[in-house]
Amino acid sequence: MKNIIFLLLTIFSIQGIAQERYISKNGHIQFFSEAPLENIEANNHNVASILDLSKNEVAISLFIKDFKFDRSLMEEHFNENYLESDKFPKAVFAGTIKAKEVFELSKDGSYPVTIDGKLTLHGVAKEIHTTGTIDVIKNQLIAKTKFKISIKDYNIEVPTLVIKNIAEVVDVTVELPFTIQNN
């Protein structure tokens, strides 16, 4: 009898977590650098993230090597000289989400949110404060945000010779699709 109660309790507690947590492994993050000589874009389509609506928390993790460039040599330099992906293979973000309204997952809608958290990139952790939206579309939750990071803040050095090729402030665009499981 006791065992049954225990079992039930455990199952309930696990389910309680599972229903509020959404995991995505195919999020998209883009870097965009606009500089006098050229614009550079890099895309990572293997972004892993987790969204917890019970605690209003979000966490994102990605591999630097998954950023793809149009030019292979840029990708090599990005990994070797700038982000040093051998030393710092991952970038991670952990933060909280605030929304004015309560999410209703049963119908489509768009919810503006503010996001506060810490981005760790190139071994440096910095606070990020930004706004975004969480859209409910059919059986998906799509979290979107856009913010700027100054590459100096993350100890990424740009040699003077290519200073006109690489922007000091880079636009970061994030799009994370989460599937809502229907029970």
Next chain:
Amino acid sequence: MKKETLILVVIFFASFSVTAQDDLLSTLENDVADERTTFAEATFKGSRIINGHSIITRKKKSMEFLISHRFGKVNSGAYNFFGLDNANVRFALEYGLTDRLTMGIGRNSFEKTYDAFGKFGFLRQQSGALNIPVSITWLSSIAMKTIKPPDEPQVVKTPFSEAVYSHVLLISRKFSPALSLQVMPALIHRNQVVAGNENDQFAIGAGGRVKLSKRVSLNAEYYHQLNPSANNTTENSIAIGVDIETGGHVFQLHLTNSQSMIEKGFITETEGNFFKGDIHFGFNITRVFN
């Protein structure tokens, strides 16, 4: 009975505290901690260590333009401006057909030699699901000199009698971001040789680089001939240099006892004695276009 209840309560709270403590990020990290294959990228900065090839092949659809110079001997004195009056130049174009297969053509002013090569990277150093400690690239080239001999020798010539084939196996390991080493067994085959000389000559080379900073590395390279030709004495090729990388360019500056910039030349026809000062200053400049 009481004991059982206690255990139950403890277990229940224990499970509760676990879920409360674990932060979201570590949950995520645990969830996606699948074994990833990581390839050793950028083992060398350039497609050459100094004279000879590195395992690096050009990425698909990228084109490399390579200009190489080897000046005269440094010990030729102030009259020849320490060798700078006398320059050999090689122009080459190299193109990546796939990420692993590169084809190239070149032209040397030294003996007016044309060369062409194919390079295939068939093994990549990687760790993760599969652990492969080395990268291996196969290089084959053909070189033909077109210089007219001063006095036509009394030998029968066919269109390919001047052809020299070089086959080199490039085996490298990137030990750390700063240190990469390579060994390269080589075979040089001449279609036509003077009586007494071998058609096939074997050599083994070793080379490597140590990064001094993110964009500068120190390189060295040596090729040891295993059966040098008996008729004319040749030296083993020695070279030391630096690589300087700036955006799409790589500048390689070096000192070497070899004047030729292609395999058959520097491996089997090096004449200078490095330690007696028969050193040529030289450089390779590469520009990669996408």
